[in-house]
Amino acid sequence: MNEGVLLLFLRRIFPEWSIVLDQDGTWRVSGHVRVSASSVDGVLEVLAVVEPEAEDRVRQFFR
Known part of the structure; x- marks a missing residue:
């Protein structure tokens, strides 16, 4: 997966970071x-x- 796309996913999954x-x-x-x-x-x-x-947050995001 493209690093830019991963960055967007991580920002959505962990908005407090x-x-x-x-x-x-x-x-x-x-x-x-x-x-x-x-x-x-x-x-x-x-x-x-x-x-x-x-782990649960990532799993929930991709369901």
């Missing part, structure tokens, strides 16, 4: 914590740890 994809390809997430990741997988790993219901 600021999720940005920089021009250099770095993902930055700000909310309860601030994190930088080199891939969307890193972003998802962080959200899964700090947001206990993250």
Whole structure:
């Protein structure tokens, strides 16, 4: 899936988080914590740890 599309999905699923994809390809997430990741997988790993219901939210969004 295109990173831009994933960015839009993540912003809709987690509106309380600021999720940005920089021009250099770095993902930055700000909310309860601030994190930088080199891939969307890193972003998802962080959200899964700090947001206990993250998996359910993603599943509900794509139903």
